[in-house]
Amino acid sequence: MRRLLLVGPGHAHLFVLEALARAPLPGVETVLVSLGARQLYSGMVPGWIAGDYALEQLCLELAGLARAAGARLEPSGAQALDAARREVRLGDGRVLGYDVASFDIGSLPAGDELPGVKEHALVLKPLEQALAVLSESLRQPGPLLVVGGGAAGVELALCLQARTGRLITLLDSDAEVPRGAPPTARRLVRRLLARRGVALRTGAALVSLAPGAARLESGDCLPFTTCVWATGARPPPLFAGSGAALDARGYLAVEDTLRSPSHPELFAAGDCAGFIRGQRVPKAGVYAVRQGPVLSANLRAALTGQGTLRPYRAQSGFLSLLNAGDGKAVAAWKGLAFHGRAVWRLKDFIDRRFMARFQRLAGQQPGSR
Ligand SMILES: Cc1cc2nc3c(=O)[nH]c(=O)nc-3n(C[C@H](O)[C@H](O)[C@H](O)COP(=O)(O)OP(=O)(O)OC[C@H]3O[C@@H](n4cnc5c(N)ncnc54)[C@H](O)[C@@H]3O)c2cc1C
Structure with missing residues (x-):
């Protein structure tokens, strides 16, 4: 064998x-x-935060998947x-x-070796543990800080704003947000963040986290009750x-x-x-x-x-779809960018179809809204 x-x-x-x-x-x-026993689908996490999905809709039961494939699970x-x-x-x-x-x-999210990050930030991997902690922290009042201005950071900031209505700052050391997106998409996202009251701090490097405060290279201090760490990969x-x-x-x-x-x-x-x-x-x-x-x-x-x-x-490229948390989504494709309900429906359809395929394989009932 x-x-x-x-x-x-x-x-x-x-x-x-x-x-x-x-x-x-x-x-x-x-x-x-x-x-662990489950795989959570990251693409639907912002939607879970915004209240679009229940947690079960993001979950694949690994015992069922392993069984279907004739495999043994070691969790x-x-x-x-x-x-x-x-x-x-x-x-x-x-x-x-x-x-x-x-x-x-x-x-793993990059930069989590900076002083205080592991202790005071909600680092998004592993997702299962992170979401359990996030559920708790969303009940507390006070400002939220999202570190990382990639596509995931932007989605999280917008969906956290939609869910909590709290003061949110999105921080990135880079000048471009979302990082790597074409200029049309960056302009659209900046306008959207401003309209939704999400404060954007770009070109701002974080040097350390203490309980409730992020210290920047410039010497500024940003207060937070929850800091979500959504930086690039390591x-x-x-x-x-x-x-x-x-x-x-x-x-x-x-x-x-x-x-x-x-x-x-x-x-x-x-x-x-x-x-x-x-x-x-x-x-x-x-x-x-x-x-x-x-x-x-x-x-x-x-x-x-x-x-x-x-x-x-x-x-060579892909259709990037960002959940804006307000029943709409942003699409960026080649040099074009759109924001609207139809884009959200497309993202929802693609994500659900992906999950249904593997939930069926695992013997789960594909989640309904
Ligand atoms: C909030 C958020 C939203 C995102 N949205 C999108 C999106 O819409 N589109 C997109 O393309 N990308 C998105 N991303 C990025 C995307 O999550 C990753 O690029 C993608 O998950 C990588 O897939 P993967 O197959 O490499 O690993 P993963 O999907 O991360 O799966 C890896 C699995 O391995 C497990 N694992 C880790 N270490 C071990 C170990 N030592 N032993 C056994 N198992 C282990 C993990 O627990 C996990 O279950 C998003 C990321 C985040 C954080």
């Missing part, structure tokens, strides 16, 4: 599990390693990888060997010291086939994969989703020794 270890129930691994449910691999034992998480020995140490101390292992464990610590090749930032290095250049039995997809052949692959769920079918085919080829590995080619 050969063993396939799927570490992390991220977007790409959902497609691998779906393919295994449809066409099991004889002679292969599949183990899914997760941090204590992976703590270490020893690529030379082909072993993964689990959170409960057990060590699992593998013939082929694939990692889809996401990334690599999970698991790969350092694993012996596997890493990219320049510390993500698990992969060829375009999603396979490690140093250990052919190792694969990675989603945020935790570092592409080393010059492809630009942003850390976003939409890219992880497109890697799913390629990963699935390549894991099969690696396990059976049949067929050649397919390359993954990142799409």
